[in-house]
Amino acid sequence: MAPIVSIRNLTKSYATGFTALKGVDLDIEEGEILALLGPNGAGKTTMISIVCGIVTPSGGTVTVAGNDVIRDFRKTRSIIGLVPQELTLDAFETVWNTVAFSRGLHGCRPDPALIERILRDLSLYDKKDTMLRHLSGGMRRRVLIAKALSYEPKVLFLDEPTAGVDVSLRKDMWQLVERLRASGVTIILTTHYIEEAEEIADRIGVINHGEILLVEDKRALMAKLGRKQLTVELAEPVAAVPEALSPYGVALRDDGTRLVYEFDRAGERTGIASLLSALSQAGLRVRDVSTEQSSLEDIFVALVGEGK
Numbered sequence: 001m002a003p004i005v006s007i008r009n010l011t012k013s014y015a016t017g018f019t020a021l022k023g024v025d026l027d028i029e030e031g032e033i034l035a036l037l038g039p040n041g042a043g044k045t046t047m048i049s050i051v052c053g054i055v056t057p058s059g060g061t062v063t064v065a066g067n068d069v070i071r072d073f074r075k076t077r078s079i080i081g082l083v084p085q086e087l088t089l090d091a092f093e094t095v096w097n098t099v100a101f102s103r104g105l106h107g108c109r110p111d112p113a114l115i116e117r118i119l120r121d122l123s124l125y126d127k128k129d130t131m132l133r134h135l136s137g138g139m140r141r142r143v144l145i146a147k148a149l150s151y152e153p154k155v156l157f158l159d160e161p162t163a164g165v166d167v168s169l170r171k172d173m174w175q176l177v178e179r180l181r182a183s184g185v186t187i188i189l190t191t192h193y194i195e196e197a198e199e200i201a202d203r204i205g206v207i208n209h210g211e212i213l214l215v216e217d218k219r220a221l222m223a224k225l226g227r228k229q230l231t232v233e234l235a236e237p238v239a240a241v242p243e244a245l246s247p248y249g250v251a252l253r254d255d256g257t258r259l260v261y262e263f264d265r266a267g268e269r270t271g272i273a274s275l276l277s278a279l280s281q282a283g284l285r286v287r288d289v290s291t292e293q294s295s296l297e298d299i300f301v302a303l304v305g306e307g308k
């Protein structure tokens with residue numbers, strides 16, 4: 001199936017002379033959740049803004065459902081929903097009107113039943129007649145999402161959807177994203193919360209200094225780059241790693257009380273069973289064994305650190 005969003009050799013230099021995107025290639029598949037991770041200033045918002053037709057690219061092409069984002073702007077804009085980082089709302093309008101007008105602005109026929117469903121899904125229905133200026137920051141963020149959903153986009157961009165929101169709103173958002181995906185919406189989100197990407201994304205893209213460092217299926221990425229570590233706590237400390245354990249490359253830590261063994265998650269054989277039997281053959285008594293695996297955050301920090 002052709003990708004729903006296709007980005008080719010996309011570049012952007014701002015008037016200041018700063019190059020925010022340096023030849024980005026990215027295909028986004030229909031129905032997936034792609035999380036874009038990158039430090040501040042990496043170029044995420046610039047890329048999203050170009051796809052949404054808000055920023056003009058310096059070079060390259062972007063198509064959405066086969067339509068060019070510049071030549072077929074109206075068409076692509078009607079397919080895309082954008083929930084921006086900044087709260088751009090008219091303080092004196094009510095929740096209901098804000099969301100219903102947004103649908104009209106995108107050329108869709110009024111559909112009060114749909115607006116009601118969206119507001120209920122976002123726990124905003126109670127507040128439908130409230131003026132936006134009387135809403136909390138978290139509630140206003142829900143309104144931004146409701147606005148973007150009001151015209152039933154096929155592709156939804158969420159730029160830092162949960163920045164500064166409380167834990168319950170974050171969980172609600174994740175559930176909402178899950179429901180939208182189930183209804184066939186493609187979702188691209190940027191986030192600084194790596195656990196958010198770990199929790200909800202199908203694929204992870206890492207962007208730094210205007211370049212995509214990688215785009216990979218989340219599980220494959222964790223399997224490929226994630227390291228697992230086994231720590232063996234010894235009943236009695238040892239002065240050195242016994243000779244019999246040298247093939248395992250274990251390290252001695254904490255004054256000889258712990259042995260640390262790193263293995264590859266992707267490896268079919270971890271070697272743990274043979275390591276433990278080698279330990280007992282070497283006469284070492286084990287008090288406790290624990291494993292830890294590197295998180296997406298460790299992987300991200302390692303990648304972005306290398307890209308500097």
Ligand SMILES: Nc1ncnc2c1ncn2[C@@H]1O[C@H](COP(=O)(O)OP(=O)(O)OP(=O)(O)O)[C@@H](O)[C@H]1O
Binds near residue numbers: 019046
């Ligand atoms: N209108 C502009 N004029 C000049 N430079 C800009 C403009 N907009 C963005 N930039 C610069 O381009 C770079 C990329 O910014 P962008 O907002 O795309 O990053 P980001 O990855 O979304 O960062 P953040 O995580 O902080 O939102 C930054 O260095 C920013 O200062």
